[in-house]
């Protein structure tokens with residue numbers, strides 16, 4: 001892949017515009033298709049040199065065209081190749097794809113006649129970026145037959161049936177072991193369930209200039225350090241703990257203190273210079289018995305908080321983990337909207353019936369606020385957005401950020417980070433072992449540390465999600481929230 005396109009995500013509509021812009025700039029579109037098909041053939045031979053038969057499935061558009069080029073290249077190498085087409089290829093195909101078909105001099109059988117055998121390797125060139133509706137029954141049946149047989153599938157551009165913009169399945173989809181895509185990743189490769197169905201992803205540079213790809217791209221990004229490393233604070237010899245930021249984490253009552261302590265420990269490990277747990281009187285003793293480097297302060301009510309907030313050195317706040325749902329959470333959060341705040345868990349749920357109050361406050365407050373909902377919390381605060389099936393997870397996070405005026409971290413295996421200004425990134429470094437109790441509390445603490453150090457909200461959130469994922473990978477499969485805290489890698 002071209003290095004400047006490493007973190008760029010291109011939707012199918014943008015890819016079509018890129019295709020057009022490339023043609024208008026004089027680039028030979030058939031040459032692009034040839035490079036795509038040859039890259040597929042090379043990958044297939046490298047990955048599955050022992051296949052008894054290469055079964056190439058060709059669709060009615062340019063994805064099918066890539067398939068015909070790959071089939072011809074495989075046959076030229078002496079491989080046993082069988083081509084099956086959806087519909088009548090002579091009638092359906094035009095332009096480059098038809099030219100590619102005419103250069104294939106073997107038989108073309110109807111897709112429905114395919115009987116997969118063990119020893120086959122399937123090259124899926126049915127539908128790629130042009131998938132525009134649910135798959136027809138005939139294709140669904142073939143996909144189910146092949147998936148059930150367990151023969152390896154290499155997908156061209158996208159596994160057929162996966163929507164390249166949303167990652168959703170249009171009735172059925174191949175479960176590919178590998179996907180070969182072109183120029184840049186597509187959102188459907190990263191968003192679930194498309195991510196699980198794409199297998200190992202290979203992005204091939206077929207020679208479209210990076211400037212053309214970038215010019216048509218809409219700004220969706222993969223979450224990598226390139227997005228935020230220049231905003232990360234560096235340690236220099238003259239630093240002191242207040243310069244590294246003071247993070248406050250609010251504790252729940254005596255029966256619910258662990259979550260806040262996990263956030264606090266994560267905040268300290270992630271680089272906040274000081275961390276204080278703000279605890280109600282009822283939980284002071286239990287917190288005191290468990291805290292060492294993290295400090296403790298009694299905060300019971302609104303007045304206590306108002307008084308304490310006169311200390312401008314308090315750099316950022318985490319409100320929500322184990323805090324308890326109710327008006328007290330809302331009162332505290334509304335007081336903190338013009339500071340730096342991570343609103344998580346109960347802090348989000350508490351606003352289910354009062355969200356306009358929060359959003360109106362955030363619209364005028366000059367704070368840096370990050371909300372970190374998982375799917376359930378997202379649906380509580382943004383029910384109409386959560387229900388809208390036309391939107392991808394990326395667009396849902398963007399819509400939520402827009403109406404709430406906060407940075408949204410829409411959590412899950414495919415966490416999306418969206419800024420109120422439209423910036424968006426999809427995370428891809430998180431292992432499934434992060435699905436463990438307390439893992440979200442650790443994330444809130446890491447993001448809080450970044451805010452305390454002065455990072456802007458979007459960058460603080462994106463860096464937090466990335467470090468959380470990297471910590472998960474370092475902690476290994478048996479991780480607990482505690483080992484996650486001790487595995488947080490350095491920032492930058």
Ligand SMILES: NC(=O)C1=CN([C@@H]2O[C@H](COP(=O)(O)OP(=O)(O)OC[C@H]3O[C@@H](n4cnc5c(N)ncnc54)[C@H](O)[C@@H]3O)[C@@H](O)[C@H]2O)[C@@H](O)CC1
Pocket residue numbers: 015016018019032033036059060061062063064065066126127128129130131132133134135136156157158170182206
């Ligand atoms: N964009 C580019 O620059 C390049 C694109 N290439 C290939 O071109 C592909 C995109 O080509 P196309 O835009 O022709 O799109 P596709 O080939 O993915 O599919 C479009 C065709 O499928 C039909 N179709 C869509 N959904 C259907 C459904 N559910 N049931 C039945 N028929 C359906 C459409 O009517 C159209 O005929 C990419 O995925 C890639 O493989 C490559 O050739 C290399 C260059």
Ligand SMILES: Nc1ncnc2c1ncn2[C@@H]1O[C@H](COP(=O)(O)OP(=O)(O)O)[C@@H](O)[C@H]1O
Pocket residue numbers: 374411412413414415430431432433434435436437438439440441442443468
């Ligand atoms: N399957 C998964 N793969 C990768 N990351 C995951 C997966 N499941 C959950 N996570 C991450 O783990 C964290 C869980 O947070 P959350 O749902 O709030 O749990 P908890 O309340 O137990 O802390 C989130 O950051 C989420 O993105």
Ligand SMILES: [K+]
Pocket residue numbers: 063124125126127128155156157158159160
């Ligand atoms: K495909």
